[in-house]
Amino acid sequence: MDLSQNHCIYCERTSNEVPLISVEFKNQKIRICSQHLPILIHDPAQLIGKLSGAEGLEPADHKD
Numbered sequence: 001m002d003l004s005q006n007h008c009i010y011c012e013r014t015s016n017e018v019p020l021i022s023v024e025f026k027n028q029k030i031r032i033c034s035q036h037l038p039i040l041i042h043d044p045a046q047l048i049g050k051l052s053g054a055e056g057l058e059p060a061d062h063k064d
């Protein structure tokens with residue numbers, strides 16, 4: 001069991017501290033906390049270097 005997977009990819013807090021959401025991406029299971037989930041949705045460029053493949057993600061269109 002790899003405990004290094006068991007924290008938010010952005011802030012590295014664990015589920016002992018924040019609610020974590022499991023996401024599957026490129027056949028890897030990642031965790032992101034509820035606070036940083038919007039980054040994955042709207043500004044994935046901030047995850048480059050933290051999440052392999054993030055450079056290929058496009059932000060969800062949320063112009064309104």
Ligand SMILES: [Zn+2]
Pocket residue numbers: 008009010011012013032033034035036
């Ligand atoms: Zn986080």
